[in-house]
Amino acid sequence: MSGADADRRLGRRALLVGGAAAAVGTAVLARDELSRLWWRLPDVEKARVAGAVDFRGARWVAASAANYRRADRPADYPADRVVVHVTQGGYASAVRAFRDPAHGAAAHYIVREDGRITQLIRELDVAFHAGNREYNERSVGIEHEGFVTDASSFTDAMYASSARLTAAICGRYGIPVDRRHVIGHVEVPGTDHTDPGPHWDWERYIRLVRRARA
Numbered sequence: 001m002s003g004a005d006a007d008r009r010l011g012r013r014a015l016l017v018g019g020a021a022a023a024v025g026t027a028v029l030a031r032d033e034l035s036r037l038w039w040r041l042p043d044v045e046k047a048r049v050a051g052a053v054d055f056r057g058a059r060w061v062a063a064s065a066a067n068y069r070r071a072d073r074p075a076d077y078p079a080d081r082v083v084v085h086v087t088q089g090g091y092a093s094a095v096r097a098f099r100d101p102a103h104g105a106a107a108h109y110i111v112r113e114d115g116r117i118t119q120l121i122r123e124l125d126v127a128f129h130a131g132n133r134e135y136n137e138r139s140v141g142i143e144h145e146g147f148v149t150d151a152s153s154f155t156d157a158m159y160a161s162s163a164r165l166t167a168a169i170c171g172r173y174g175i176p177v178d179r180r181h182v183i184g185h186v187e188v189p190g191t192d193h194t195d196p197g198p199h200w201d202w203e204r205y206i207r208l209v210r211r212a213r214a
């Protein structure tokens, strides 16, 4: 972390602690709200247990540290978006790329065609997946095995488990389940990527995410 980054983070942390103290002082936070906003409480250390995942059932494979930036989200950056990607290749080659320090990019998760989920980067950290610094800082990136041009890449199992993952992420950070907050890589400003492409069924996906949230 650079000195400037450290200064900014300290300032941000002080603000958040002040805000939380004021809110608790006036007792406006209900108990369940407090548990949802646990990260705003002072001195809460977030564990980084080796192999631990943020989504139950996901398998952990660490990305190269060159493909993300260590952070303390959502304390330092609010998480308010999920970005949907397609790998343009198979699962194994995507994992290989994300573990390669020369690749320069990686997502938090990959969902396979069979629905199994691998986590490569903690949600605490900023993954380099969107090609846009601000969007990287504020989002969780989910890759899907397959090809933009191949509709058969997107299996029922993939939609179902990816929707459960996105629902959990939206629940964790209070992200609304709609197309302003659950977006495709193609919708990130400045990108030249087209994923997830025309075969990705957004209507179905959002419906499944909403159902999994309920």
Ligand SMILES: [Zn+2]
Pocket (backbone or CB within 6 Å): 084, 085, 086, 129, 185, 193, 195
């Ligand atoms: Zn992408």
